[in-house]
Amino acid sequence: MGWVVRLASRWKYPEQRVWFLVAGWAAVLTVFVVVSSASYSSVILAHTSVELAPSRTVSFRGTTSAGALLTNGSVNLTMTLTVLNPSSRSLALSSIAYKSWIEDLPMEAGHANLSRTDEVVTNETGTYYFFKAFLGSLDVVPVLIPPRGSGTVTLSFLLTRNSDATRFGVVQEISAYAAQIRGNGTVMPWIHWVQVAVDVRDLPAPGPDANPFLSSLTRIVLEDGPNLG
């Protein structure tokens, strides 16, 4: 108790009373430092721990019995994107960019006069050509992802002659070739890439003049799959 007495004795002298204010203010500053560090750490933890678990299905409608796509048919890409949030921050999935490529068998077979640009994938088993059948980006109604929870969004994209005649024509050609060669035009290898932007909801949005790294702090970008180009 001696230190209490010593401390109390300082109150007698006006210039010593300032030390009480200094101690109190230092405590306030310490709280600021600790709270800010904890807030920053939890955001960084969210950046490193949030995971994207996507699943996709591609279905063909309007095909021949062998699976060749008809002119009035369609290709439907359905993506189910689940974001797992083990962090303590409240998040929201806000925008999505996606691309999907179908293996271009006619190009691989060396057919002439194929006026399209494919992405070339080379691995230990050979060289493959992929045609970009789906691509796009969109903002979605924010899907809330609570702390230590998950959020799921399901999106569907339709490729028809009316929506994109050029891409539809190529996919139709590939499916017809696959139906002829493999006996089934709808079972083709696909490569998918998706990028989702997840906003940290319980942080204020950076101002318009803020440094770009602040925006990247409040927005978590997750990717899945190879982006062929």
Next chain:
Amino acid sequence: MRSITRTLVLAAVLGGASGYVIFYGVFPVSGVPASGEASVPWMLVLLGITSVLVGLSTENLSEMIFEVFIGLLLSGAIATAMALSPMLVGVAFVSPDSVPAFLFHYGFLLFVLGFVVDLVGTSLGLALRERYFLRRRLPVSVGSERK
């Protein structure tokens, strides 16, 4: 020894305030209060209150100068420690080597602001101490044994 301890303690308080202000200025979204853009008046209030209080607790000019310069060094250390705090929870987000340079790059003006406000504020505090504490006490404490 008491003088050195007092100088270091007060420099730590100055460094704490300036370090916090630098961190808040660079990462306002994680600050207290969290905001989209750093508030200059808020930073000035924090630095001003701290430096005046430190000045009021400082005994003489040479101590004050030491406090301000040591506080400047400590502010960089504290801002860096705050930016590296995610490592305490096992997260290495960026290379630790790059953090001080990053803070210095984006927080350079805040270092300057902190240093200037600390100099002005501690000088003001020291002047107030001379004016109100020591002169008022002088007739009473002449001949007293208290150190």
